[in-house]
Amino acid sequence: MVQDSARQAPSVTPATPARALLPSILPALAVGVICSLLLVGVEVAAEQLEDVLWQNLPDALGIGRYSVAWMFVMLVSTGIAVGLVVWKVPGHAGPDPATLGLDAPVLPPVVLPGLVLATALMLAGGPSLGPENPIIAVNVGLAVWLGGKAIPRAPGRIWPALAEAATLGALFGTPVAAALVISEVLARQETRGLLWDNLFAPLTAAAAGSLTASLVDHPSFDLDLPPFGQPGWSDLLASAVVACVGALLGMCAVRALPYVHSAFKRLRHPMLMLPAGGVVLGALAAVGGHLTLFKGLDEIAELAHDPDGWSAGEFAVMTVVKLAALVVAASCGFRGGRIFPAVFVGTALGLCAHALVPGVHPSVGVSAGVLGVLLAITRQGWISLFVAAVLVISPGILALLCVASLPAWLLVTGRPQMQLRTDGTSVR
Incomplete structure (x- = not known):
């Protein structure tokens, strides 16, 4: 009878004690701020270069900013510039981008400068891509490299999770996006402990990243469309x-x-x-x-x-x-x-x-x-x-x-x- 009761008793996932979570706060905050600043830095530099390429330069040459001829010139020139980076810069700007998703691989440090340069040139030159995949890859590589040096005893898998969460938080201006993505990843993996215990450090990094981006760059996604009332x-x-x-x-x-x-x-x-x-x-x-x-x-x-x-x-x-x-x-x-x-x-x-x-x-x-x-x-x-x-x-x-x-x-x-x-x- 006792054995039957034991078999029928619901299993309870043990919670992680607070003292085990507290040491992750400072590394998560540091990763969040650094990843956010790198993203904002790349985007701001790309915007400055974009103004030069698409406004100052065609105005100086007396060419229409978005004339067909200028769009051709700029897009082909961007292809040449990024091609030179991929060809000549050490690391070749990372692996084939068609093989990458949001879940970035850990790239060696030698690859990261070329990947940042190729991304900034792309953003300024006009091709139809965003910064998310390469910047996540750069931040993951930096976090693993610097985190491994600063805290050698920390589990290696924690740094990619913190960097991805921080970058997503900075990209969308809120840690909610990062929490949703990470919870989806955790659902596909066999993880131990409660969901919020596993989310604690990444969510801290995402909050730091989103707050840093909001204070520095003020991102906004609201399109200010006509107001919508009750759905029918x-x-x-x-x-x-x-x-x-x-x-x-x-x-x-x-x-x-x-x-x-x-x-x-x-x-x-x-x-x-x-x-x-x-x-x-x-x-x-x-x-x-x-x-x-x-x-x-x-x-x-x-x-x-x-x-x-x-x-x-x-x-x-x-x-x-x-x-x-x-x-x-x-x-x-x-x-x-x-x-x-x-x-x-x-x-x-x-x-x-x-x-x-x-x-x-x-x-x-x-x-x-x-x-x-x-x-x-x-x-x-x-x-x-x-x-x-x-x-x-x-x-x-x-x-x-x-x-x-x-x-x-x-x-x-x-x-x-x-x-x-x-x-x-x-x-x-």
Whole structure:
């Protein structure tokens, strides 16, 4: 009888005592601040260079800032500059970016300067990629290197977790994004202890990173779209349809990635691959216009400022062009991440839906479009929901997104991801 009772007693996960968590606070704070400052430093330097390349220089030459000719010149020149870094700088700016995701490998210190330089040049030059993947990789490499020297007895696996959390917190201006991503990672792993015990140090690093970025750079994702009130049945239908269309569009990019990547790989040399990528990106920019350049965060704010300022056809062209530019930039060797351009694609898609069917509220269309595209591109449900919701500050949107995510997830789960193995095949 006693044995039966013991078998029926619920198992209780032992909590970590506070004295075991306290020593992690200072290292986590240090990692958070350093990672955030590096991210902000790279972005600020890239913005300064972007002003020179896209404003001061064409003005001095008497050329239109975003004329077709200048966009071609700048994108090809960026391909040449990044190609030189990949070719000549020690470490070759890290591994093939098409093989990297948010879960970054630990790179040796010799690789990191070249990767930072290639990322800054890419951000300033206009290719459709964001800073997240390479900066996470740089911060992970720095954290492991410096942390191992400062605290040799600390578990080696703690430093990548702290650096990734800190960088995500700085990128999105809140530790919530990092907590969601890390909890998703922990769910796939066999971890001991309570969830919040495992999240304690990374969440501390993420909080330090987000606060540092907020104090230094003031990031904001709110698009200031028309206010959205209580959701109705039509809003639920619209969000589900737009999210599914976004997921299908994203899957088109996922399916195309290995083929486009293989085509550029046939050129064999970075001084051929990257300038050729610049030529293709220049042609796409000529079709889609200057708003389809760069990582896309400032550009979506311009789109959202006037949701009725473009026709449905113009929004559709920008959606397709930006998605194609994302695939090309990720395939030819530019160092960058895919989240921010995917947000632009989803935003343009949502505004296209609003232009086609005025009954689709801009906030509903944008958030649902971003959700669907991000689910396909990142294959991370929490981060997709978070980014889609944070663009539209409205409690009613969150319930719609949770429902819309279900059919969209069924379209993407179990299918290839937008990340390649070293042999060029898609990760599943």
